[in-house]
Amino acid sequence: MTDQPVLVDRADAVATVTLNRPDRRNALTVEVKEALVTALAGIAEDTDVRAVVLTGSGSAFCVGQDLGEHADALEEDPATAFDTVVQHYTPIVTALATMPKPVVAAVNGTCVGAGLGFALACDLRVFAAGATLGTAFTAIGLTCDSGLASTLPRAVGEARARELVLLGRNFTPEEAVTWGIAGQVVPVDDVAATAAETAARLAAGPTLAYAESKRLLAVGLDRSLADTLGEEAVAQARCGASQDHAGAVTAFLNRERPTFAGE
Structure with a gap:
């Protein structure tokens, strides 16, 4: 080695x-x-x-x-x-x-x-x-x-x-x-x-969602519920605008396995 x-x-x-x-x-x-x-x-x-x-x-x-x-x-x-x-x-x-x-x-x-x-x-x-x-x-x-x-x-x-x-x-x-x-x-x-x-x-998973989740979970215990709800709304909107999310929804509706590109 x-x-x-x-x-x-x-x-x-x-x-x-x-x-x-x-x-x-x-x-x-x-x-x-x-x-x-x-x-x-x-x-x-x-x-x-x-x-x-x-x-x-x-x-x-x-x-x-x-x-x-x-x-x-x-x-x-x-x-x-x-x-x-x-x-x-x-x-x-x-x-x-x-x-x-x-x-x-x-x-x-x-x-x-x-x-x-x-x-x-x-x-x-x-x-x-x-x-x-x-x-x-x-x-x-x-x-x-x-x-x-x-x-x-x-x-x-x-x-x-x-x-x-x-x-x-x-x-x-x-x-x-x-x-x-x-x-x-x-x-x-x-x-x-x-x-x-x-x-x-x-x-192989939704890396954009993982990144947002890491960020939210890192500070979740230190924020008020109101602040957490606000941050979640912003993060969810970012994930929701991704191709990963749109493709996964389409795959779900078509009863297919989604693929994630991190975009």
Whole structure:
């Protein structure tokens, strides 16, 4: 496998982004993070890509920050050691959560710290049975980053999120799904194929509607009902003016399967 820190593979309308430091369980160095920022930005703008898979190479999805590099940054200048949060984690999570196409996390193994933040920023998740999940931050005297202070309580509720962050205990995919972190749990050997199948299904779907839905759902809990109704009306009108919608209505009336071109 190539030694590039992040791999991007395009197959039909699906782009698969792979963190590629298997020997270090895909721990995040500056090189990896910068490559991931660049890869996600390019994919977000690529109109030929209609769905995305994010995964890790080897036995882990991502174990979060590379602590060896972090220790060197602290020794060099503690005042700038955490600039990476704004420079890298923020744009990565923002890209995953807001790009106008669905993103599937193929969690093939250990997923902790920023890795968990990345997985929760994706729209859908496929978990390897037996994978280790966790927040990890308090174990090294830190607090949340990579969006976990928002995505985790939204998924599992505030009380459970406090427990997972403050106690820092690891948990299983089966527990995660029970608590509300939606996702499929499959044997580890089936993760890649299941995620690819899910992404292909999404890529064949109404991507304009997916983009509007992502935008509405991202802020739905923070808006009043009146504001939500107003935003839904605007978004529905945009979708309603699309060729995808017109074609799907015609197909339905003709008892045919609709096709979607993202137009």
